[in-house]
Amino acid sequence: MLASTVLRSLVLAAVLLPACAAPGDGPAPATAEVTAPQRIVTLGSSVTEAVFALGAGDRVVGVDLSSLYPETAAALPRVGYYRQFSAEGVLGLRPDLVLASDASGPATAVEQLRSAGIRLELLPSGENLDAARGNITAIAAALGRPEAAATVLATLEADLAEADRMRARVTSRPRVLFVYARGPGRLLVAGRETAGAELVRLAAGENAGGALTGMKPWSAEAVVAAAPDVVVLPSRGLESMGGVPGLLALPGLAETPAGRDQRIVAIDDLKLLGFGPRIGQGVRELLVALHPELGEGAAP
Structure with missing residues (x-):
């Protein structure tokens, strides 16, 4: 009786084992999660602003010289201007993620980061509203906080909707x-x-x-x-x-x-020129400045 039971168990194991995925045999389980970055360096004012708007400012350990908003970002260690940043300065901060405008350089510094095995995400420096929306979504994903994008985008869209109503009165x-x-x-x-x-x-x-x-x-x-x-x-x-x-x-x-x-x-060039999270607010302010007929009541 015991021998029969053992035999049945062995046969069942032999049937089930081939169905078990060995390492590398298939995609990772759906429940697997990527570790959220804990030490982030940002290059580019709109990139920095987006990271803080998405609630990850406490993980930023260094920024470039253009990153003056918010004030807490301006107080962080600097690694040079994003178009001419110091790779050594970035590496010295031991980041596990570098988020940068794709206009960042020089190319040799970018390559140094890649060669050092640092996770580097380059964001398009497009100068339009679609670029602003896309970068907010992409940065949220890189931070491991994709759900946070919805709140920031909702504020942006509300400002842009108000700008549309203002334009209709121009x-x-x-x-x-x-x-x-x-x-x-x-x-x-x-x-x-x-x-x-x-x-x-x-x-x-x-x-x-x-x-x-x-x-x-x-x-x-x-x-x-x-x-x-x-x-x-x-x-x-x-x-x-x-x-x-x-x-x-x-x-x-x-x-x-x-x-x-x-x-x-x-x-305010930080608010407008980088097409970051506050671009809708900046457009509203510019509309008021260019069109006196809107009146002071239209000011944000």
Whole structure:
């Protein structure tokens, strides 16, 4: 009787064993989870902002020089500007994840991180709303917090919906010259296929630099001929020029309608230019600045 029972057990084991997956024979069980990163370095202001917005700011151990928001990020160790970061500085922070704009460099530094076996996720630096949405979702997944994206995206979509309602009330279409300045004599105009051009479109303006493609310097004669009603530029750029008087001292600007009326709009470049989580809020603010008919009540 005992022998018969043992025999049956052996036969049953022989049948079942082939069905058991050996290591590497198939996909991991559905319940397997990837370990969430605990030491994160971020390169690029919008990438950093997204990580904090997604609730993982307490895991960030280092950032690049452009990451000034939120204030807690600005207080973290720096590894250089994201376009010229220090691989040694990043590696010294012992990260288990580096999240970076795909415009990060130099290429040798990026390769150093890969060669060191560091997990590196590059995010598209697209300058439009779809890129903003996609990066929030991708960063949430990389953090092991995919569910957190829904809350951040809901806030973004609510701001954009309000911007749509504001655009429906707009009755003017000012010609906007979007410029990027970094000190006297360093002025670039935003042409087509730029973040500046997209922001002007979202704020219901006409791009006065539309004859150009990309960010280009422009002659005084071209600036006068463009006849902008408003000049828009990042606030830090305006500061570097010495404020409105310094900006209007540049050749040609004072002779434009914007110069004569001193219609200069300084924007928060961290909020707008990176197309990060606060882009909807920034568009609303720019709409109010460009369209007086919206009234002060429309301000966020």
